[in-house]
Amino acid sequence: MRVYLTGATGFVGSNVVRVLTERHGVELFCPVNRTPPPAGAPYDHAVVDLADPAAVAASVARVRPDAIVHTAIWNDFHGLYADRPRAWAAYVGATRNLVDAANAHDAHVTLVSTDWVFDGTQSGAREQTPPNPVNAYGFLKAASELVVTERARCGAVARISGVNGVHWARPQTPRMQDAGFGYLVASIADALRAGRRFRVWEDERLNSIATPTLASDAAELLWRVADGRHEGILHCCGGEAIDRRGLAELAVETFALDRELLDFGAPDWDALPDAPIPYDTSLDATETAAALGVALPDARTIVQRLRHELERHELSPQTATAGGTR
Ligand SMILES: NC(=O)c1ccc[n+]([C@@H]2O[C@H](COP(=O)([O-])OP(=O)(O)OC[C@H]3O[C@@H](n4cnc5c(N)ncnc54)[C@H](OP(=O)(O)O)[C@@H]3O)[C@@H](O)[C@H]2O)c1
Structure with a gap:
């Protein structure tokens, strides 16, 4: 299988690279932006401006992928407000260009989106819950989702x-x-390992409840979406919602850290965007788990597997499920 992966040099994309190449033998081509791939990266690449329709069409035509996985974003929360035309082009325009290129080659296309398409009151939002974003990032992702659901011949969010x-x-x-x-x-x-105190921010103006996802698990689910040519909206997240405090306590316990160094309190507002942030963006992924044939891990399992990855520098082992391994 040949996959055209955007954002390969980013956080999520780098997990997709490892999972697709190491576990599934996928042949990857990755359009890149400013950051060059790391030495020995297991993919071919070229600089491609995803906001340029002709450049995307030509690049995808050369690669002729079976699937496109779009993780790239202009990750600049302030910039999305300061330069709205650029933001629109980088999110909605790029998604449209990739969807059109996928359509031209009968490729499946997946847009990686976010729980921040919800407003923070839609607790346990399901795949079909209508989005209601409260900030520019959520709005641009929701608009990009519509491009896929309304325009892709074979696509998923x-x-x-x-x-x-x-x-x-x-x-x-x-x-x-x-x-x-x-x-x-x-x-x-x-x-905490460096002996520094850490204050977990707690405030109702922050994202306070969410459904944590291990990045490599997300990559595994993205593989299943592309390989199975699934369509529509999917929640490729973990299986348990938790608040900031609960996740922090799990981190201390699972990593055997010094609990005395952990505090809870007011955020450093100077380090945060001056924009509305959704409070509870927990997701219900029951339908997705059934469609993809997986059992989604609880928060403790996610933290344990993260410890394995951080300490061993390898993907955490797949766990058995009713639908196979993941
Ligand atoms: N991280 C999270 O907690 C989270 C949560 C929910 C959803 N997501 C979604 O996950 C996806 C990936 O996020 P991330 O955290 O991995 O972001 P990230 O680490 O900032 O990576 C973004 C990637 O996009 C690339 N990129 C930016 N502008 C580009 C352009 N014009 N053309 C081509 N590539 C471009 C970047 O390359 P350069 O560095 O070269 O610009 C980088 O490889 C996003 O769609 C985001 O909405 C993330």
Whole structure:
């Protein structure tokens, strides 16, 4: 199988690279932006401006993939407000260009999306719950989702959430807490292992409840979506919602860290965007799990497997499920 993967040098994309090549023998082509692939990356690449329809069409025509997996984003929360035309082109335009290219070659296309398409009151949102984004990022992702659901001949939206994992393309990058759940566990482990105190931010204006996802699990689910040519909206996340405090406590316990170094309190507002953040973005993924034939892991299992990946520098072993292994 040949896959055209965007965002391969990013956090989620680097997990897709490892899972697709190491577990599934996929032949990968990855259009890149500014960051060159790491040495020895197991894929061919070229610089492609995803916002340029002609460039995307020509690049995909050369590769002739069976599937396109679109993880790339312009990851600049402030920039999305400061330069709205660029933001629209980078999110909605790029998605449209990839969908059109997929259609031209009968390729399956998957857009990686987010739980932040919900407004923070839609607790336990299901795949068919209508999105109601409250900030520019959520709006642009929801608009991009519509491009796929309304325009792709064979396409899926794969929402992921609270992604914790290893950034395999840049494993040494410092990990920081933000308004969401991404990197929260590794940030706590890094700090406490270095003997530093860590204050877990708690405030109703933050993303306070979510469904953590191990990045490599998300990649495995993305593989199943593409390989099975699944269509529609899927929740490719973990199997349990949790709040920030609960996840932090699990991190301390699972990584055997010094609990005395953990605090809970007000966020550092200077480090956070001046925009609405959804409070409870927990997802219900029951329908997706059934469609993909998997049992989704609870939060404890996710944290245990993250520890394995951080310490062994390898993908965590797949666990058996009724539908096979994952
Ligand atoms: N991280 C989370 O917790 C989380 C949660 C929910 C959903 N998601 C979704 O997961 C996806 C990946 O997020 P991430 O955390 O992996 O982001 P990331 O680490 O910032 O990676 C973004 C990737 O996109 C690439 N990119 C940016 N602009 C591009 C362009 N114009 N053309 C081609 N490539 C471009 C970047 O390359 P350069 O560095 O070279 O620009 C990088 O490889 C996104 O769709 C996001 O919405 C993430």
